[in-house]
Amino acid sequence: MRVGVVGVGHLGSIHARIWDEIPDVELVGVLDSDRPRGEAVAARHQTTFFTDLERLAEAVDIVSIATPTPLHLTTAIPFLESGKSVLIEKPLASTLQEADEILRLAASSNSVLQVGHVERFNPCIRAALPHIQNPIFIECDRIHPFSLRSTEVSVVVDLMIHDIDIALHLADDEVESIDAFGCPVLSPTEDLATSRFSFVGGATAVVKTSRVAFQKSRKVRIFCPSSYISLDLVEGTGFKISLDSDYDPGDYLDEHGRIIAPEGAEAFLAKHMHQEPIEVVYREPLRSELEAFLAAARGQRPPAVSGIQGRRAIAAAETVIEKIRKHRQRLSEPPRPSEGIA
Known part of the structure; x- marks a missing residue:
C-alpha cells in the first residue's frame, strides 16, 4: 500500500x-x-x-x-x-x-473513510470493552493543562469531542436529549464545559472537560446493572467492581427498609462486592488506529470509526455548544422582577 x-x-x-x-x-x-x-x-x-x-x-x-x-x-x-x-x-x-x-x-x-477518534484505541478503553454490558451511567472527566493551541475554538470541539465519541460508542444507543453548561476563562470561547446525554434506552452520560488546569487527568467511569468500571487513562490503569449475581437487597432489609449489616458496612461490602484489576497492555493508540485503517483499506474489516459516527460526534458537539451558549445568554440577561408566590 x-x-x-x-x-x-x-x-x-x-x-x-x-x-x-x-x-x-x-x-x-x-x-x-x-x-x-x-x-x-x-x-x-x-x-x-x-x-x-x-x-x-x-x-x-x-x-x-x-x-x-x-x-x-x-x-x-x-x-x-x-x-x-x-x-x-x-x-x-x-x-x-x-x-x-x-x-x-x-x-x-x-x-473507505475512517475518522481519527483515537481515544477508541486507548489501551484502557480497549481493555475495558469486554467488561461493559448494558451501561446505565457513563462519566467522562478530562482535565487538561492550558496551552496556546486551539484557543480559537471551543473546548467542546478541541477536547470534549474525544469523550463525546467514547460516550456515544459505549452507550451504543440513540441520543434522546442533551443539556450542557460551560464558560470561557482565558480564551474567547469555552474553556470549561459539562454536558449530559440522555439516551433512548434510559442510559445517561455526563462528559466534563477543562483546559485550564495545571495537571492532566482523564478518568472514565462506567456503571452497569451489576458492575462498576473505573479507568485512569493517564496512568493506564483500571479496575472492575462486581456485585454478587445472587445479591438481593430484600434479603437484608428491616421493617423500615434499611439494610441490616451486623458485621458492619466494610465487611458487608467485602462479602457482596468484589474488585479485580483490568489488565491493560500498552500499545501506541495512533499506531493501532492506523493499522485498523490499513486493514479497512485492504477490505479486511469495516472502518473502526465510520464517517457516519464521525458526523454523529459533530452533531452532538454542535448541540452541546448551542446549549452552553443559550444558558450563558440567559445568565447575562437582567433578572426579571419577582412575581411573588401566589
Whole structure:
C-alpha cells in the first residue's frame, strides 16, 4: 500500500513516523502548507515532499489527513473523488454540511473513510470493552493543562469531542436529549464545559472537560446493572467492581427498609462486592488506529470509526455548544422582577 500524509504538524508528523514504521506500507510522500516543515519531515523519512494535492492523490492508495479542521473537506476532495481510502483526523469537519459533503463524496466513489477518534484505541478503553454490558451511567472527566493551541475554538470541539465519541460508542444507543453548561476563562470561547446525554434506552452520560488546569487527568467511569468500571487513562490503569449475581437487597432489609449489616458496612461490602484489576497492555493508540485503517483499506474489516459516527460526534458537539451558549445568554440577561408566590 502506498500512503501519503497531508498536514505534518505535531500530529501529522506522528502519522508520518508510524506509517514509515509499518511493514508492507510505502510512505510515498507528505504535503504541508509550511514548506520548510514539510521538507524536514520528508527528509526525515526519506520520502517526497509534495506541493500539489492532485499529484499526491495520483501517487497513493491511502492517505492520512491531519490538516486544521476547516481544511478537511477541501483537502479530502481529490482523494475521495479518485476513490482512495481516506483517514481524516477528528473532528471530521467544521460543520455538519461539510461532513455531509465528505460522506457524499466517499459514498459516490466507494472510498473507505475512517475518522481519527483515537481515544477508541486507548489501551484502557480497549481493555475495558469486554467488561461493559448494558451501561446505565457513563462519566467522562478530562482535565487538561492550558496551552496556546486551539484557543480559537471551543473546548467542546478541541477536547470534549474525544469523550463525546467514547460516550456515544459505549452507550451504543440513540441520543434522546442533551443539556450542557460551560464558560470561557482565558480564551474567547469555552474553556470549561459539562454536558449530559440522555439516551433512548434510559442510559445517561455526563462528559466534563477543562483546559485550564495545571495537571492532566482523564478518568472514565462506567456503571452497569451489576458492575462498576473505573479507568485512569493517564496512568493506564483500571479496575472492575462486581456485585454478587445472587445479591438481593430484600434479603437484608428491616421493617423500615434499611439494610441490616451486623458485621458492619466494610465487611458487608467485602462479602457482596468484589474488585479485580483490568489488565491493560500498552500499545501506541495512533499506531493501532492506523493499522485498523490499513486493514479497512485492504477490505479486511469495516472502518473502526465510520464517517457516519464521525458526523454523529459533530452533531452532538454542535448541540452541546448551542446549549452552553443559550444558558450563558440567559445568565447575562437582567433578572426579571419577582412575581411573588401566589
